[in-house]
Amino acid sequence: MKIRRSTSAAVAATALLASCAGAPPEPLSAPTAFVPPADVADAIRVHALRTGGTWRLLEELCTTAPTRLSGSPGAERAVAWSVEAMRAAGLENVRLEPCTVPYWERGDVGEVVVVEPAEARGERLAMLALGGSVATPSDGLEADVVLVQSFAELSERADEVRGKLVLHGRPMDPTVSPFEAYGGAVAQRSRGAVEAARAGAVGSLCRSLSLATDDVPHTGGMRYDDGVPRIPSAALSTLATDRIAGWLAEGRRVRLAWRQNPRWREPVPSFNVVGELVGREQPEEIIVLGGHLDSWDVGQGAHDDAAGCVQTLEAVRLLKELELRPRRTLRVVFFMNEENGLAGGRAYREQHADEMGQHVLAIESDRGAYTPRGFTTNANAAALSALRAAVAPLAAFGADRVLPGGGGADISPMGPDGVVLVGYLPDPQRYFDLHHTAADTLDRVHPRELELGTVAIATLAWAVAEAPSALPRNP
Numbered sequence: 159m160k161i162r163r164s165t166s167a168a169v170a171a172t173a174l175l176a177s178c179a180g181a182p183p184e185p186l187s188a189p190t191a192f193v194p195p196a197d198v199a200d201a202i203r204v205h206a207l208r209t210g211g212t213w214r215l216l217e218e219l220c221t222t223a224p225t226r227l228s229g230s231p232g233a234e235r236a237v238a239w240s241v242e243a244m245r246a247a248g249l250e251n252v253r254l255e256p257c258t259v260p261y262w263e264r265g266d267v268g269e270v271v272v273v274e275p276a277e278a279r280g281e282r283l284a285m286l287a288l289g290g291s292v293a294t295p296s297d298g299l300e301a302d303v304v305l306v307q308s309f310a311e312l313s314e315r316a317d318e319v320r321g322k323l324v325l326h327g328r329p330m331d332p333t334v335s336p337f338e339a340y341g342g343a344v345a346q347r348s349r350g351a352v353e354a355a356r357a358g359a360v361g362s363l364c365r366s367l368s369l370a371t372d373d374v375p376h377t378g379g380m381r382y383d384d385g386v387p388r389i390p391s392a393a394l395s396t397l398a399t400d401r402i403a404g405w406l407a408e409g410r411r412v413r414l415a416w417r418q419n420p421r422w423r424e425p426v427p428s429f430n431v432v433g434e435l436v437g438r439e440q441p442e443e444i445i446v447l448g449g450h451l452d453s454w455d456v457g458q459g460a461h462d463d464a465a466g467c468v469q470t471l472e473a474v475r476l477l478k479e480l481e482l483r484p485r486r487t488l489r490v491v492f493f494m495n496e497e498n499g500l501a502g503g504r505a506y507r508e509q510h511a512d513e514m515g516q517h518v519l520a521i522e523s524d525r526g527a528y529t530p531r532g533f534t535t536n537a538n539a540a541a542l543s544a545l546r547a548a549v550a551p552l553a554a555f556g557a558d559r560v561l562p563g564g565g566g567a568d569i570s571p572m573g574p575d576g577v578v579l580v581g582y583l584p585d586p587q588r589y590f591d592l593h594h595t596a597a598d599t600l601d602r603v604h605p606r607e608l609e610l611g612t613v614a615i616a617t618l619a620w621a622v623a624e625a626p627s628a629l630p631r632n633p
């Protein structure tokens with residue numbers, strides 16, 4: 159479907175957009191401001207919602223390669239699928255770009271079983287080993303539990319901790335935004351084992367990083383420090399953590415038996431997957447858009463981050479189908495290894511060091527596929543006002559916010575080169591309910607919310623790629 163400008167259809171589309179958006183957007187004064195014409199913005203939105211292509215891609219990826227942890231056969235299947243999907247979408251210069259990734263395997267599911275208090279003896283608590291953790295001894299580990307709310311409390315109570323299991327139990331702060339709350343609590347997962355081992359503990363458990371109260375445990379990355387004993391590490395569900403906290407508050411002894419057998423394997427050659435819609439006038443100027451292809455090894459990584467990948471692919475496929483080839487090049491990148499290493503993001507920056515000066519913008523979608531709200535960005539003031547102009551048509555469905563903030567982990571290595579980074583921002587309230595869990599599956603993604611995200615990304619990417627003047631770089 160081609161957009162023909164200055165036709166009666168375009169006039170009708172403009173009227174439709176204006177009626178959806180209320181008053182037309184205020185004129186923006188920045189010299190770089192470029193508001194996508196209403197007929198273009200409207201065509202992108204209508205075509206995406208009518209054809210539902212993002213959902214079909216998501217369904218394919220989630221069923222072809224439901225788990226995609228770096229180094230695993232699932233990740234390899236995902237890479238192969240991505241090449242085919244980019245070719246089928248009509249992208250140009252489809253290729254693999256190498257990176258070497260770590261390979262950690264969960265092994266059996268593992269278990270944490272209550273030994274004390276006696277009335278709960280034998281009950282299994284919902285748990286998942288943390289990514290990167292070592293195994294327990296093969297016949298398991300049995301010890302009393304010490305619950306702490308902070309690393310400061312842990313060091314104050316170091317005498318009590320020796321030979322015990324530390325449970326890092328501080329909930330995410332409910333009074334701030336979910337991503338801020340996650341940032342404030344994630345050290346319990348990523349650093350908990352190191353801090354607990356320093357105090358002499360034999361194992362480290364943490365409360366799942368979620369704002370939900372349920373029995374779904376959340377995995378995620380953790381790391382060890384050289385010179386500190388490597389003790390096993392796992393997450394308990396929020397409900398299981400709350401039960402233990404309740405027993406301890408009553409002065410009861412809590413003792414658990416724990417067994418898990420993950421292992422590290424040798425690093426594996428892997429790939430970022432790249433495809434382009436080459437710019438019609440300034441092809442050397444590049445707008446990157448992408449997500450991360452790897453996921454954790456439970457669930458389907460549907461929100462995190464299959465959705466982000468397929469939204470960016472479908473955004474470019476739509477533009478191609480609408481014959482909206484922009485001035486500059488749109489480059490879709492599916493990054494490998496965001497979850498436990500960032501090898502793909504780093505490799506991309508290294509392999510494209512020579513053309514960083516021609517990277518006009520990088521957009522990442524990695525915050526789930528909920529209702530679009532807008533974008534976050536590290537842009538300087540002039541670029542920020544240009545981005546706000548570019549997303550003005552998204553006011554039609556409330557997705558026209560551009561807030562200061564980060565872009566995303568995979569594109570972050572390009573920040574120091576002055577590349578303006580943008581993160582797609584869906585509604586964040588429920589994102590951490592499913593993050594890194596077995597419940598992050600296709601059926602938890604809403605097709606309309608997913609597709610509107612594609613519309614938001616396509617509109618922004620097209621506007622920046624088509625604008626008469628390039629987006630001002632960051633200093």
Ligand SMILES: [Zn+2]
Nearest residue numbers: 450462463524
């Ligand atoms: Zn992610």
